Amino acid sequence: MSALRHHRRSGNSGRKMAAQIARQMATVIPDMDIALFVAKCLTCSKVKAEHQRPSGLLEQPEIPVWKWENIAMDFITKLPRTSSGHYSIWVIIDRLTKSAHFIPIREDYRVEKLARI
Structure with missing residues (x-):
C-alpha cells in the first residue's frame, strides 16, 4: 500500500x-x-485539494464621520402580536455611535409607509 x-x-x-x-x-x-x-x-x-476560490483581501468598511450618516437596518419578524397589532420590529442602528431604534411594525407595511416612519 x-x-x-x-x-x-x-x-x-x-x-x-x-x-x-x-x-x-x-x-x-x-x-x-x-x-x-x-x-x-x-x-x-x-495535502488537501482546495475546493473554494481563494478569498480576496479583507476590506475595512468606511468609518462614518457624522452621526446617522451611515446606518444598518434589519427586521425581526414572526413575534407574538402586541395589543396594538404589531408583530415585527424594525431595527435601525447608527454605525458610528452604535445607537439603535426599535420600531414596532407589521409585516404588511409597504416601503412608502416605512419611509414615512
Missing part, C-alpha cells in the same frame, strides 16, 4: 486515494483497512 501511495499519479487526496487503493487491491485488503490506511497517512492528511 505504501508503494501505491508514492506512485506519481496517486495525488494523495483522501477519497481519491481510498478509491484507487480499493480498485487496485480489492480482493487483498478489506474496506476498513483501506480507510484506516488513508486516515493515518501523513501525506494524505497534509
Whole structure:
C-alpha cells in the first residue's frame, strides 16, 4: 500500500486515494483497512485539494464621520402580536455611535409607509 501511495499519479487526496487503493487491491485488503490506511497517512492528511476560490483581501468598511450618516437596518419578524397589532420590529442602528431604534411594525407595511416612519 505504501508503494501505491508514492506512485506519481496517486495525488494523495483522501477519497481519491481510498478509491484507487480499493480498485487496485480489492480482493487483498478489506474496506476498513483501506480507510484506516488513508486516515493515518501523513501525506494524505497534509495535502488537501482546495475546493473554494481563494478569498480576496479583507476590506475595512468606511468609518462614518457624522452621526446617522451611515446606518444598518434589519427586521425581526414572526413575534407574538402586541395589543396594538404589531408583530415585527424594525431595527435601525447608527454605525458610528452604535445607537439603535426599535420600531414596532407589521409585516404588511409597504416601503412608502416605512419611509414615512
